[in-house]
Amino acid sequence: MKPRTKRLVMVVAALATAGVAAAMIVNAFNSNLVFFFTPSQIAADEAPRNRNFRIGGLVETGSVHREGTTVHFQVTDTAKSVPVTFVGILPDLFREGKGVVAQGRLESDGVFHASEVLAKHDENYMPPEAAEALKRAKGGQPDSTNTLVTARSRTSSPALAGSNSSGSTSQ
Amino acid sequence: MIPEIGNFALMVAAAVALILGTLPIVGAARGNVRWMALARPAARVMFLLVVIAASCLVSSFLHDDFSVLYVATNSTHALPFFYKLAAFWGGHEGSMLLWLLILSFWMFAVSVFSQHLPREMIARILGVMGLIALGFLLFILLTSDPFDRLLPAVADGNDLNPLLQDPGMVAHPPMLYMGYVGFSVAFSFAIAALLGGNLDATWARWSRPWTTVAWTFLTIGICLGSAWAYYTLGWGGWWFWDPVENASFMPWLAGTALMHSLAVTEKRSGFKVWTVLLAIFAFSLSLLGTFLVRSGVLTSVHAFASDPRRGVFILLFLGIVIGGSLALYAWRAPKVGLGERFELVSRETMLLVNNVLFLTAAAAVLLGTLYPLVMVALGWGQISVGPPYFNVVFPMLMTPALFLMGIGPLARWRKADLPEIAQRLKWAAAVAVVVAVATPLIQGRWSFLVAGAILVATWIAASTFVNLWSRLRPTEGGKLGAKFAALPRGYLGMLVAHLGVAAFITGVTLVKGYEVEKDVQMDVGDTVSVGPYTAKFVGTSEGTGPNYLYLRGQFEMLRGDKLVRTMFPEKRKFVSKDEPMTDAAIAPGIAGDLYVSLGEPVSQTAWVVRVYYKPFVDWIWGGCLLMAAGGALALSDRRYRLAQRRSIETEAVGASVSA
Numbered sequence: 001m002k003p004r005t006k007r008l009v010m011v012v013a014a015l016a017t018a019g020v021a022a023a024m025i026v027n028a029f030n031s032n033l034v035f036f037f038t039p040s041q042i043a044a045d046e047a048p049r050n051r052n053f054r055i056g057g058l059v060e061t062g063s064v065h066r067e068g069t070t071v072h073f074q075v076t077d078t079a080k081s082v083p084v085t086f087v088g089i090l091p092d093l094f095r096e097g098k099g100v101v102a103q104g105r106l107e108s109d110g111v112f113h114a115s116e117v118l119a120k121h122d123e124n125y126m127p128p129e130a131a132e133a134l135k136r137a138k139g140g141q142p143d144s145t146n147t148l149v150t151a152r153s154r155t156s157s158p159a160l161a162g163s164n165s166s167g168s169t170s171q
Numbered sequence: 172m173i174p175e176i177g178n179f180a181l182m183v184a185a186a187v188a189l190i191l192g193t194l195p196i197v198g199a200a201r202g203n204v205r206w207m208a209l210a211r212p213a214a215r216v217m218f219l220l221v222v223i224a225a226s227c228l229v230s231s232f233l234h235d236d237f238s239v240l241y242v243a244t245n246s247t248h249a250l251p252f253f254y255k256l257a258a259f260w261g262g263h264e265g266s267m268l269l270w271l272l273i274l275s276f277w278m279f280a281v282s283v284f285s286q287h288l289p290r291e292m293i294a295r296i297l298g299v300m301g302l303i304a305l306g307f308l309l310f311i312l313l314t315s316d317p318f319d320r321l322l323p324a325v326a327d328g329n330d331l332n333p334l335l336q337d338p339g340m341v342a343h344p345p346m347l348y349m350g351y352v353g354f355s356v357a358f359s360f361a362i363a364a365l366l367g368g369n370l371d372a373t374w375a376r377w378s379r380p381w382t383t384v385a386w387t388f389l390t391i392g393i394c395l396g397s398a399w400a401y402y403t404l405g406w407g408g409w410w411f412w413d414p415v416e417n418a419s420f421m422p423w424l425a426g427t428a429l430m431h432s433l434a435v436t437e438k439r440s441g442f443k444v445w446t447v448l449l450a451i452f453a454f455s456l457s458l459l460g461t462f463l464v465r466s467g468v469l470t471s472v473h474a475f476a477s478d479p480r481r482g483v484f485i486l487l488f489l490g491i492v493i494g495g496s497l498a499l500y501a502w503r504a505p506k507v508g509l510g511e512r513f514e515l516v517s518r519e520t521m522l523l524v525n526n527v528l529f530l531t532a533a534a535a536v537l538l539g540t541l542y543p544l545v546m547v548a549l550g551w552g553q554i555s556v557g558p559p560y561f562n563v564v565f566p567m568l569m570t571p572a573l574f575l576m577g578i579g580p581l582a583r584w585r586k587a588d589l590p591e592i593a594q595r596l597k598w599a600a601a602v603a604v605v606v607a608v609a610t611p612l613i614q615g616r617w618s619f620l621v622a623g624a625i626l627v628a629t630w631i632a633a634s635t636f637v638n639l640w641s642r643l644r645p646t647e648g649g650k651l652g653a654k655f656a657a658l659p660r661g662y663l664g665m666l667v668a669h670l671g672v673a674a675f676i677t678g679v680t681l682v683k684g685y686e687v688e689k690d691v692q693m694d695v696g697d698t699v700s701v702g703p704y705t706a707k708f709v710g711t712s713e714g715t716g717p718n719y720l721y722l723r724g725q726f727e728m729l730r731g732d733k734l735v736r737t738m739f740p741e742k743r744k745f746v747s748k749d750e751p752m753t754d755a756a757i758a759p760g761i762a763g764d765l766y767v768s769l770g771e772p773v774s775q776t777a778w779v780v781r782v783y784y785k786p787f788v789d790w791i792w793g794g795c796l797l798m799a800a801g802g803a804l805a806l807s808d809r810r811y812r813l814a815q816r817r818s819i820e821t822e823a824v825g826a827s828v829s830a
Contacts, residue, residue, distance in 0.1 A: 032560035036553035088690040089770035
């Protein structure tokens with residue numbers, strides 16, 4: 001091969017490889033995006049069937065009951081609620097009245113079968129998706145930056161709360 | 172008083188950083204020797220000042236000074252001594268101070284170990300590092316002062332996040348930051364070379380050990396973080412493609428590419444422009460990692476910070492550093508000459524392919540990490556990118572790179588001969604195929620994925636040994652041991668690191684393919700089988716730890732009828748917090764771990780229990796440590812010690828030429 005043809009082969013091969021790789025990445029990316037829906041959206045039948053998605057809100061007080069390793073509970077955004085079942089061990093911070101995010105499928109019986117319940121690691125921390133769901137149900141504009149801040153301010157010690165949560169006072 | 176001294180030290184350090192970031196660089200451009208000579212002493216003074224500030228914070232923690240907000244937020248009287256030390260970096264402000272401390276440590280190290288560098292070069296390198304330090308000092312002083320007072324003081328602090336009260340967490344952040352910030356040295360070398368226009372093989376030889384040492388620390392840091400997640404988070408995973416993990420992984424990918432590219436620049440003076448770009452990428456991704464973790468944009472374990480001003484500051488800083496260095500690159504890089512030519516089939520080509528693949532992988536991770544954030548920021552809705560995306564894309568991109576890992580080190584520079592390589596590697600290929608087929612059959616369940624991954628791992632390991640043997644065997648004379656001892660450490664380091672990759676792949680594959688995970692309800696006396704073992708629930712007991720109450724389960728692990736091990740998983744409740752914590756019991760072993768943790772009580776005596784068998788899981792971290800050991804071995808190469816002497820000579824020659 002002449003040096004010139006060789007260089008051409010090299011460039012074409014490189015471009016072809018890059019193209020195939022990019023196509024595969026984008027394809028994998030698209031099929032693994034997980035969308036988020038609030039209980040109200042699910043009640044309005046906006047959520048897809050046969051596809052994984054996430055729901056968020058509060059664990060309704062008094063709704064948790066266990067049968068061996070299966071757990072049933074309701075996730076609410078204060079307007080509507082969705083029944084959820086999960087098989088396995090829930091994260092340490094899962095509690096009634098606290099924020100929760102679950103990933104799974106909505107089955108034809110109208111129950112959300114969670115494959116994963118997400119754990120967050122601060123007792124006062126509210127997952128942003130859950131905060132978003134509550135906010136939307138109240139009719140406010142979804143504004144994740146603010147919900148993030150609200151969710152994160154620590155209030156466990158009154159003396160600390162005043163000075164530490166400079167973010168929440170700025171809202 | 173002590174916090175004020177710390178604060179004052181930081182202010183003086185900012186002034187010193189300003190001098191360091193300006194005068195030496197200007198001096199280098201104008202040939203002003205006095206200004207250039209400021210670089211070394213200024214860097215050392217800055218290191219001293221930051222050490223003073225850090226000591227003040229440590230002292231506040233050890234004295235339980237709860238009039239300091241940061242101490243009150245992250246410590247208590249009852250916190251054990253080592254965790255009081257670790258609480259230094261348990262929150263945002265302290266982490267930033269740690270970042271700065273490590274940066275100034277690297278500056279100090281550069282000022283000590285660079286006696287052989289031309290004075291323009293050292294002035295520029297330390298100047299650039301001084302500018303970075305100035306940015307971080309301003310960030311700390313303006314938005315995240317760890318010495319802020321809390322008046323009136325509280326009687327007792329808020330305690331360190333219980334998840335961070337763990338030996339692994341004491342070491343993880345410093346190691347990770349040594350790596351992150353270590354790339355600032357390679358970055359500063361690159362910027363200095365762009366400013367001076369003297370990119371050559373000597374430059375690569377200087378910056379190579381600094382890159383290797385940063386990479387080694389980063390590898391250890393990521394490894395510790397992953398191990399911590401495995402034994403602390405309580406569900407037995409070791410990598411979640413969490414944005415925070417990705418934030419440390421992207422600089423690692425870019426840094427790995429950089430190390431390989433530097434090899435070409437040093438040996439063949441090729442890829443120069445590319446190497447400089449990679450150095451910029453590696454440090455930019457480190458900064459981006461800091462931004463992701465520390466600005467509060469992430470919704471994950473590590474995002475303690477929640478102040479929008481901080482986010483804006485870091486974003487601005489990021490923009491200046493990345494934008495500025497890329498602009499400089501665009502302006503100066505074309506002036507840098509090309510290296511020696513090479514053929515299509517050559518070690519250069521293979522390293523280039525490795526580089527492109529690593530960088531593509533970093534880009535794919537970046538896409539999956541940033542896309543959801545951008546969506547939220549633009550108000551386009553809440554989405555997340557699941558681990559399946561990464562689990563599909565990453566192995567796909569890495570497989571060709573891993574295949575080349577077997578061939579590349581045997582290929583010649585400039586022009587390699589494929590049939591010759593094939594001849595040398597035929598036995599390695601045969602061994603790889605046999606092991607790949609045998610492994611799933613021995614494990615008792617056939618899987619093409621397992622076979623494929625084991626094929627790749629064995630291929631790397633076998634070809635590494637072929638490579639080693641080819642150095643030891645030919646030409647008669649000399650004992651094997653003596654020949655082995657004479658091999659360059661840099662070469663051995665590469666072999667060890669590549670073996671680490673093989674071990675890592677083995678661990679990942681076998682644990683993915685053959686782990687047994689059972690979440691079951693167990694009453695006292697019940698048994699459950701996991702893999703080759705049977706777990707028997709004996710009962711529970713209660714007790715108190717230093718700053719928590721615990722409920723401890725007792726499990727007997729049987730193999731056949733023989734008792735192998737008794738395990739004690741705990742549920743802990745920390746006194747100062749409302750949250751419970753699960754402490755899993757893990758019995759590690761070379762062939763696999765047993766993992767037991769308590770879930771929820773379902774009756775007086777019965778519990779939902781998690782019992783796992785994780786075959787070969789420790790090979791994952793063992794592999795990472797081997798990679799790091801390879802880096803450390805390469806650093807001990809004698810040519811770096813010789814280089815010192817040699818470049819003093821060249822400097823003398825260079826000085827007489829320029830005069």
